[in-house]
Amino acid sequence: MLPLIILPPLKIGAKKTLKNILHQITLVILMQDIEALKKEAGIKACEYVQNGMKVGLGTGSTVKYTIIELARRIIEEGLEITGVPTSLATKELAESLGISLIELDQTNGLDIVIDGADEFDPSFQLIKGGGAALLREKIVAQASNKMVVVADDRKQVTTLGQFPLPIEINLFCAGTTVKQIEKLLNCDVKIRKQDGKELKTDNGNLIADAFTGPKIADPVSIETDILKIAGVVQVGLFNNMCDVVIVAGKNGVEVLEKQ
Ligand code: 5RP
Numbered sequence: 001m002l003p004l005i006i007l008p009p010l011k012i013g014a015k016k017t018l019k020n021i022l023h024q025i026t027l028v029i030l031m032q033d034i035e036a037l038k039k040e041a042g043i044k045a046c047e048y049v050q051n052g053m054k055v056g057l058g059t060g061s062t063v064k065y066t067i068i069e070l071a072r073r074i075i076e077e078g079l080e081i082t083g084v085p086t087s088l089a090t091k092e093l094a095e096s097l098g099i100s101l102i103e104l105d106q107t108n109g110l111d112i113v114i115d116g117a118d119e120f121d122p123s124f125q126l127i128k129g130g131g132a133a134l135l136r137e138k139i140v141a142q143a144s145n146k147m148v149v150v151a152d153d154r155k156q157v158t159t160l161g162q163f164p165l166p167i168e169i170n171l172f173c174a175g176t177t178v179k180q181i182e183k184l185l186n187c188d189v190k191i192r193k194q195d196g197k198e199l200k201t202d203n204g205n206l207i208a209d210a211f212t213g214p215k216i217a218d219p220v221s222i223e224t225d226i227l228k229i230a231g232v233v234q235v236g237l238f239n240n241m242c243d244v245v246i247v248a249g250k251n252g253v254e255v256l257e258k259q
Contacts (some may be wrong), residue, residue: 037152037248058115071097129166129236153249164209177231
């Protein structure tokens with residue numbers, strides 16, 4: 001069955017060509033397809049969660065489906081878990097769904113974290129931070145025995161960097177920090193904005209996005225070099241952390257386990 005498509009009203013007299021309208025329809029269908037893939041990957045990841053586990057709850061539009069499915073299992077199947085959110089947005093979502101939460105400091109580490117990613121390469125090195133939550137996400141991932149990433153197949157790349165690399169930086173002399181990152185990476189770096197204002201992270205910092213292009217062949221050394229810059233709080237390269245990627249594409253969901 002064809003999906004129901006609601007288009008914005010066309011202004012009378014506007015030069016809308018048939019080509020424009022078809023383009024809009026294609027975009028809407030594509031977005032619906034991508035949402036379906038995110039949901040498939042998000043739900044599949046819940047198979048890794050068992051009774052009694054302490055679970056890191058990631059941030060983003062894909063892992064949202066994991067969190068919703070976990071809440072369903074809690075209500076309908078009596079699943080007992082405790083969650084640690086990686087952002088204020090995830091905390092709010094989990095609380096609204098009735099998932100019991102705990103502070104990471106009150107644990108001796110987590111069994112698993114499930115999170116999204118902006119890119120993953122063949123070695124499961126990740127770019128994260130598209131949702132500006134990279135610092136908390138990295139703290140939670142480092143405290144977890146296993147990291148499962150949920151993604152659609154647009155995120156699968158040969159070499160990291162097509163997605164601008166998010167770097168959380170301190171407010172103090174942020175312009176200087178940006179220049180130092182530009183010099184190091186030899187690329188444009190822009191402070192991320194939201195609604196015309198500089199975006200502030202949950203930690204009160206800024207996000208600098210580095211437009212490297214798909215050239216991050218050695219993410220481990222790049223992470224080390226970026227972290228040497230004093231104004232850098234954390235970088236969205238998650239190296240040697242991810243154990244499993246659950247990737248949804250046109251041909252279904254694939255579970256990729258690190259060898
Ligand atoms: C937030 C993140 C997200 O996990 C990442 O941006 C992927 O998000 P989405 O599933 O919405 O594409 O790193 O900081």
